[in-house]
Amino acid sequence: MRRFGMALAIVAAVSGSVVTPQTAYAAQSSHDTNVYTQPAVPMGPKVQSLDCHGTTGGMGCGPGWFWRDGWRGWACYPC
Amino acid sequence: MAGGFAAAAVLTMSGFGYAAAQPGDFSTLPVDPNLITDSLAYNAAPAVFNPNGQPGVETVYTHRDGSRTITTTVLVLPDAGAATAALDGARAGLAAQVANGNSQPAAVGSGGTMLTGMSPDGSKAVTVLSFAEGNTATTIEFAGAPKDPVPSDLVLELGRKQDTAIRDWQAS
Numbered sequence: 001m002r003r004f005g006m007a008l009a010i011v012a013a014v015s016g017s018v019v020t021p022q023t024a025y026a027a028q029s030s031h032d033t034n035v036y037t038q039p040a041v042p043m044g045p046k047v048q049s050l051d052c053h054g055t056t057g058g059m060g061c062g063p064g065w066f067w068r069d070g071w072r073g074w075a076c077y078p079c
Numbered sequence: 080m081a082g083g084f085a086a087a088a089v090l091t092m093s094g095f096g097y098a099a100a101q102p103g104d105f106s107t108l109p110v111d112p113n114l115i116t117d118s119l120a121y122n123a124a125p126a127v128f129n130p131n132g133q134p135g136v137e138t139v140y141t142h143r144d145g146s147r148t149i150t151t152t153v154l155v156l157p158d159a160g161a162a163t164a165a166l167d168g169a170r171a172g173l174a175a176q177v178a179n180g181n182s183q184p185a186a187v188g189s190g191g192t193m194l195t196g197m198s199p200d201g202s203k204a205v206t207v208l209s210f211a212e213g214n215t216a217t218t219i220e221f222a223g224a225p226k227d228p229v230p231s232d233l234v235l236e237l238g239r240k241q242d243t244a245i246r247d248w249q250a251s
Contacts, residue, residue: 069144071221071229073113073120 105136108248109151110241112140115233121149130154135215147223149237153245154216159189162216166190166209169218177205187238188212188245197225204228208238212245 059067061076070077105128112121121140130137135154142148156162173194174180180196188210195206206221206229219238221229 069120070227071120071142071147071223071233072115073117075117 105134105153105155108136108153108244109138110237110244112149112237114240115236119143146227147221147229150218150220150222151241152218152220153241156214156216158214159211162211162214163190165216166192166211169209169216170194173207173209173218177207185210185235185238187235188217188242191238193231193234195228195231198222201225206231206234208234210238210242212242213249215245215249217241217245 059076061067064079065076066079067074068077106126109126111123113119121142124139124141127137129135130152133154134156135152137150137152140149140151154162154165156165170182170192174182176199177194177196178199178201180194182192182194185191185193185208187208189212191208191210193206193208195204197203198205202225203222204225204227207218208221209216209218211217219234219241221234223229
């Protein structure tokens, strides 16, 4: 019986610490001075395409260009 | 397509003698597309003089990988009117030989026009630049893989160089 009483007291103490702030928020709905921040969303892998091969460009073509044998012969062509 | 061009020219040429055409060596007329490439991209076939009986020259340039061709045909006609008429006839013929063709003016020579489309069987992307310069009528046909049409800037660049070469030839 004594143990049950202690356990009940602990549960009451914990639940009180959780419930009390919610009750406080409800009471401050018209004058809320707290600053809320949007939780940061974990960012996944970020892919930035630079050229057809995902590098800085073959033969110095640069991003968005591809070195191949086309209408102008060997030259940089858009991807 | 050069055949259609020549056929149109035949009609235009009726009643004129070839002696009225500007004399000279036509072999220097076609501009080698390697002038605007890496200098080795195209191999020229032997020039065909007076194609289909018309005074002028036709040269076919084939890309070293075999997937692209540039066919330049320059006809030397009796006068500017004949050249313009030949171009009109040629364009009428090209319209039937280029599927889904889109024609637009091109700032090359006189009455420059660029026709872009597909070959009738859909196996090639085709672009034909045609223009007149004095008594000459020129067509430059670009043919490549369906997903590899010739860039329009290359068409205009080669066309302008060809136009300049014709004017230099006429002035010589």
